[in-house]
Amino acid sequence: MEPATMTHDETKVFHRDITAIPPRVQRAEGVHLWDEAGNRYLDASSGLNVVVNIGYGVKEVLDAMHKQAELVAFCGGFTSAPQEDLAQVLADMAPGDLNHVRFTSGGAEATETAIKLARHYFVESGQPSKWKVIGRWKSFHGNTLGALAASGYSARRLEYTPYLSNFPHISPAYDMAAAEELEAAILNEGPDEIAAFIAEPVVGSADLARIPPEGYFKRIREICDKYNILFIADEVLCGIGRTGKNFAIDHWNVVPDIIIFGKGVSSGYTPLGGIITTDAIYDAIAAGSGLFDHGYTYSGNPLSCAVGLAVLNYLNEHHLVERAADTGKYLLDSLRQALANSPIVGEISGLGMLTGIELVADKVTRSPFAGSKRIGARIGKATRERGVLINPGFGAPSLPSDPERIGVCPSFIFTREDVDQTVAALSAALAQVAQEEGLA
Ligand code: PLP
Secondary structure, X not given: OOOOOOOHHHOOOOOOOOOOOOOOEEEEEEOEEEEOOOOEEEEOOHHHHHOOOOOEOOHHHHHHHHHHHHHOOOOOOOOOHHHHHHHHHHHHHOOOOEEEEEEEOOHHHHHHHHHHHHHHHHHHOOOOOOOEEXXXXXXXXXXXXXXXXXXXXXXXXXXXXXXXOOOOEEOOOOOHHHHHHHHHHHHHHOHHHEEEEEEOOOOOOOOOOOOOOOOXXXXXXXXXXXXXXXXXXXXXXXXXOOOXXXXXXXXXXXXXXXXEEOHHHOOOOOOOEEEEEEHHHHHHHHHOOOOOOOOOOOOOOHHHHHHHHHHHHHHHHOOHHHHHHHHHHHHHHHHHHHHOOOOOEEEEXXXXXXXXXXXXXXXXXXXXXXXXXXXXXXXHHHHHOOOEEOEOOOOOOOOOOOOOEEEEOOOOOOOHHHHHHHHHHHHHHHHHHHHHOOOO
């Protein structure tokens, strides 16, 4: 299969990696994509960035988009029925008293909004010394500078550290000792300085499908409450049904103070993200200045909100969150069965339609391949040559000592037959690359 590709001197687009410009897509439908050379791909990656939760070309969403574009696509200075209705649906989906939604155009803007809201809440409540956000190493909250400061993705941060606020980070391990580290970090910095702790309930690109043990987030919640610190759950990748519950944090029955969402909320039909926060935070601002003076030109634009509303209505009407939980179990079992004996596969983890596969040069020591081997990208390419798209990692891992992780994160409409086709293609690709490395 020869994809439709370009070289860097044939394009005016400044691509992310100008040495490896991706193929040119032409159209998409359901779980399939076609490139301009006419090749058909089964998309087991939800659009590479884990976005397309409900599949491509859903008529109800296209109709809603068209209808809203005809009515009004953009207009500052007004609220709109789609914005109001979408906020209601999100408040209904979110746990506890998370009832108040502020929209953005994507995940990084939403992280910036969450950080500023945490700070603003404490300013309004007469505790203006609280500003720092504690994050976790091997986490990712977006590529804008505030979000990157909270992130613990060394490969993406290092060059930009002069611009990054000096936010503390705790251990990337998801175990109970790491939860206790939060208390130590708070005491070391001084609780009066700390506004919030931010974490992905199931980790995305920095450590794909890293899942916390039972009790981790319960303990985090206790520590945050003890020191009057807000808990921000970044659900941009793992939320909106991806793990088989509305939000990943629901697996542990913990209620955050702020949820950040993006990606799947519009299933990629238009750019959309935002935050959901509690009655307590909203009421504190209502009792104070009444103003959270932060936003973006496209915050809450009627077109994206109409799309988000149609996507969530489709998700809920077709019970796709339950389906993600069910197919996700089959996916994880199938991956574990098929790949257990691969000499280059270490740990395999997953929750719902979010799985991660660790790539190792040595199965016993679980040591990584050298970064220069671009092992994840090669497996992605070898799988693509078999007509299937997986998540071939997200660039360099956080640290050179970390094994790279690739993933299979399909749309929730994937069938068991689609899973079987994906697992077969991935097994063959892994065998090919293991052989190239002399490890077969
Ligand atoms: N938070 C998480 C957990 C993410 O995975 C991402 C993107 O991958 C972001 C935030 C940033 O979202 P965006 O790329 O829409 O700005």
